[in-house]
Amino acid sequence: MGKVVVLLSGGLDSATTLAFVISRGMEAIALSFDYGQRHRRELESGRRVADHFGVKRAVFKMDFSFAGNSSLTSSLDVEDRPLEKIGDDIPATYVPARNSVFLSIGSAYAEALGCDSVAIGANALDYSGYPDCRPEYMNAMEKALNLGTRIGVSGNLSIMVPLQYLTKKEIIRLGLSLGVPFGLTRSCYRDNEKACGRCDSCKLRLRGFMEAGSEDPTAYQDLPGFYSDYLKERKGS
């Protein structure tokens, strides 16, 4: 069966990862990070998603405001990139070493709570281009965490990355099949009441819903042209 710490930001990917872990009959404990992120609303989404699935959730607090060169932890503007440019290079929303910090703290929780796995929603096909979402990184980090922890030395600590090789379309289809309440999730890098519809994260999400032949229940400030056209077609057909 197994007992798993699931890193839960409150976004689409982490909510699907949580649903996936539960669907496999494993016991999930959610862990969210309050690191001073600009898009704080994701924390409330994380709480709602955990409540929806009836899992316990811990929130680990820390202050990443030292990372003044990231637009998620400083007052730097979030860039709006055309969809075809997303993933080409590391954007300003990159937070230094974030997944290393999250996976390390997740492993510490796993050890403390008697879990044998840490699950993370990282994926690297329709993504922002963060180096710490790539499979080669995940494999190296799993090795390091196994060498550096009691559980790794005496047994095995598994870093589960179930979405690693999935497209956003496939993640959304998987989530729909697992009953993920996508309306409770929050992907936007901005913290306005409605999702902006312009940042990398909104665009990748909306294209994913379009490609999955579904509709995003999220309320948006602006809809990108490709998605408005798609909605019109759906209504027309």
Added chain:
Amino acid sequence: MGKVVVLLSGGLDSATTLAFVISRGMEAIALSFDYGQRHRRELESGRRVADHFGVKRAVFKMDFSFAGNSSLTSSLDVEDRPLEKIGDDIPATYVPARNSVFLSIGSAYAEALGCDSVAIGANALDYSGYPDCRPEYMNAMEKALNLGTRIGVSGNLSIMVPLQYLTKKEIIRLGLSLGVPFGLTRSCYRDNEKACGRCDSCKLRLRGFMEAGSEDPTAYQDLPGFYSDYLKERKGS
């Protein structure tokens, strides 16, 4: 030349690492962690050591009280082991994934501050038996952090472990030659005003000073027999 984030607990090893980095002509920035450790006095030692060397020091706060199975982050007793047992297995003072968390956050600081290295005082000969002090762990973590950071992808992030293969005797001799103010450092796992002289860390330190043919300037509550005998011999000769 290089610019280095030096993880500075306030103990003997991290103070020697800081002095080593400075002696190589590199620019050092100290980083201490306030994670709710029982032995909080080390934070004051870290401040004094950084001041001694005239380096800037950041303190990163987080709460590790979830780690209830570690005697450094809970009210569990610190064990007193005979010197010959130290290093045989992982003791209760082990804090889950601590060096992974520290190195990950250290790398985030390095990226944010334009440094190319993170230095840590870990060593694995006269040590408490923590898996995350071993060279195989350090090498794996360096690889993971290089794959998961912007600086690693575009250049190289170096995890410096200058004391990795040194005995405590050799570390103390190195520190003495570099002018480390050992009287300002604090190694004890307990938080009494005077160092206890009974925990792993005190015993390894005192044996190191004895083997180095020097005297520890630290004030102790109790001195282990081997060190009292050594002091008597020194006075006699």
